[in-house]
Amino acid sequence: MMNSLIQGILLGGYYALIASGLTFMFSVMRIINLAHGSLAVVAAYALFALAKNLGVSPFTGLLIVLPLMAIAGFLLQRFVLDRSLRAGALVPILATFGLAIVLDNTLFEIFGANTTSLAPFVGSLSYDSIELPGGIYVGVLAVYIFATAVVVLVGLQLLLSFTPIGRAIRATSEDPDTAGLVGINARLMTATAAAIALVTVGIAGAALGMRGTFDAYSGGAQLLFAFEAAVIGGAGSVWGTLLGGIVLALAQSFGAQISPLGFLIAGHAVFFLVLFVRLLLPRLAERMRRQA
Amino acid sequence: MSALSIRTLNLHHGLLHAVRDLSLDLASGEVVALVGANGAGKTTLLRAIAGTHRPTSGSISFDGADITAVPVHRRVSLGIALVPEGRRLFAQMTVEENLKLGTMSGRPGQWTVDKVIETFPNLAARRTARAGTLSGGEQQATAIGRALMSNPSLLLLDEVSLGLSPIAVDSVYESLSELMRSGTTILLVEQDLARAMRVASRVVCLLEGRVALEGDTASLPRERVTEAYFGLNHQRVVA
Numbered sequence: 001m002m003n004s005l006i007q008g009i010l011l012g013g014y015y016a017l018i019a020s021g022l023t024f025m026f027s028v029m030r031i032i033n034l035a036h037g038s039l040a041v042v043a044a045y046a047l048f049a050l051a052k053n054l055g056v057s058p059f060t061g062l063l064i065v066l067p068l069m070a071i072a073g074f075l076l077q078r079f080v081l082d083r084s085l086r087a088g089a090l091v092p093i094l095a096t097f098g099l100a101i102v103l104d105n106t107l108f109e110i111f112g113a114n115t116t117s118l119a120p121f122v123g124s125l126s127y128d129s130i131e132l133p134g135g136i137y138v139g140v141l142a143v144y145i146f147a148t149a150v151v152v153l154v155g156l157q158l159l160l161s162f163t164p165i166g167r168a169i170r171a172t173s174e175d176p177d178t179a180g181l182v183g184i185n186a187r188l189m190t191a192t193a194a195a196i197a198l199v200t201v202g203i204a205g206a207a208l209g210m211r212g213t214f215d216a217y218s219g220g221a222q223l224l225f226a227f228e229a230a231v232i233g234g235a236g237s238v239w240g241t242l243l244g245g246i247v248l249a250l251a252q253s254f255g256a257q258i259s260p261l262g263f264l265i266a267g268h269a270v271f272f273l274v275l276f277v278r279l280l281l282p283r284l285a286e287r288m289r290r291q292a
Numbered sequence: 293m294s295a296l297s298i299r300t301l302n303l304h305h306g307l308l309h310a311v312r313d314l315s316l317d318l319a320s321g322e323v324v325a326l327v328g329a330n331g332a333g334k335t336t337l338l339r340a341i342a343g344t345h346r347p348t349s350g351s352i353s354f355d356g357a358d359i360t361a362v363p364v365h366r367r368v369s370l371g372i373a374l375v376p377e378g379r380r381l382f383a384q385m386t387v388e389e390n391l392k393l394g395t396m397s398g399r400p401g402q403w404t405v406d407k408v409i410e411t412f413p414n415l416a417a418r419r420t421a422r423a424g425t426l427s428g429g430e431q432q433a434t435a436i437g438r439a440l441m442s443n444p445s446l447l448l449l450d451e452v453s454l455g456l457s458p459i460a461v462d463s464v465y466e467s468l469s470e471l472m473r474s475g476t477t478i479l480l481v482e483q484d485l486a487r488a489m490r491v492a493s494r495v496v497c498l499l500e501g502r503v504a505l506e507g508d509t510a511s512l513p514r515e516r517v518t519e520a521y522f523g524l525n526h527q528r529v530v531a
């Protein structure tokens with residue numbers, strides 16, 4: 001019981017990490033990026049290629065991959081999202097859906113159908129563990145990922161709250177026309193925000209690759225977990241995202257206790273439960289207020 | 293040298309021809325009032341000077357350089373600031389954050405958050421309040437302060453008295469009077485004709501997108517402005 005709880009919380013850190021970029025993009029740019037999971041897998045494969053062909057450790061590899069992810073985010077905003085947003089709010093969803101398909105199949109072309117992992121390239125980190133009082137073992141990597149998630153989420157929040165660039169991003173998200181009137185280059189700001197979002201996606205991709213296996217089509221599942229964590233947590237707040245990830249992961253690990261199939265089912269069930277409560281509760285409250 | 297020079301400017305709102313062949317010059321340090329009935333094209337003209345409305349034809353020059361094709365955010369760094377109609381504050385952000393956004397253009401100058409609050413004392417207690425919770429007068433002061441933070445050499449004020457109590461209007465203009473003497477070029481839209489004639493050195497009256505009358509406030513009889521404002525002469529000519 002205690003073990004499931006702790007493992008679940010740590011797994012929640014991973015979900016919060018992958019959800020952070022998705023919620024950042026949604027809260028700042030009002031864009032749901034359906035290529036989110038696929039982009040994380042792209043980053044994981046980039047780290048894999050660097051490690052396998054050039055012997056670069058995935059941690060060093062991040063120094064190369066994260067700037068590339070930032071550039072990719074900038075270009076994605078400039079050439080895909082900006083343009084598709086002009087055609088209506090729903091078009092970017094379709095555009096990123098298409099992008100996800102292109103990315104998945106390109107990865108399949110290059111790397112084939114085999115599952116792979118970054119675990120062989122990080123030494124003993126993938127199986128190192130620490131013993132907590134009570135005979136519970138937790139993976140060192142899982143603790144690192146949880147800590148990274150907290151750092152990324154708090155970092156994003158601090159960036160938005162206290163830096164000039166964060167203020168400019170928030171102003172652009174609230175009213176791009178007026179942002180121009182105070183001297184902010186609105187297009188540059190949204191592209192910068194997309195670059196920041198994709199840096200977090202790169203970090204999430206590294207975590208994905210190190211903690212387990214992935215293949216060319218892993219993106220969809222990552223997107224789903226990120227999306228569920230974001231919705232459970234109420235997209236847009238740091239602690240909400242972390243809490244959403246943890247609730248999702250706890251549901252999954254307790255579901256797995258009941259039945260091996262329960263892992264995914266319990267996660268989805270909690271997601272739907274939260275979704276329905278979110279949709280129905282305000283209406284119920286309204287009705288009760290009217291009766292009172 | 294004229295600070296702002298507009299030549300045969302045409303502006304459209306879809307099919308509506310809002311400003312027609314308009315030419316206008318503002319000398320450096322001049323305070324000019326733009327008056328006219330609703331729909332005369334005043335706001336559209338200010339938006340075109342600030343860069344948020346693309347002209348159909350014509351040119352706008354600022355400090356001798358053609359800025360017709362310069363995007364809005366770059367015009368702020370050149371020294372043009374617009375206080376837009378309806379204030380357009382960032383409602384989710386605090387007064388201080390709204391003011392600090394004015395420094396994004398990076399123009400050096402005397403304006404700081406403290407100086408704005410000194411100029412508009414009604415903001416002192418509301419510094420950390422969200423802009424959405426302010427009263428009309430406080431919102432207007434914040435909007436003007438935000439524009440001042442970019443240290444403009446040309447300030448465009450669009451109906452700063454709209455929706456304010458008479459006392460709040462007085463206090464806004466009181467705070468602006470020092471600015472008007474300091475050498476900043478100001479183009480302001482004002483519905484209150486008496487006030488416009490009082491604060492400005494020159495008045496430009498627009499009618500259906502054209503300059504119907506233009507002259508020094510000192511020598512221009514108010515009746516003639518009223519006539520031009522409502523287009524009384526204009527109608528007589530047509531009839």
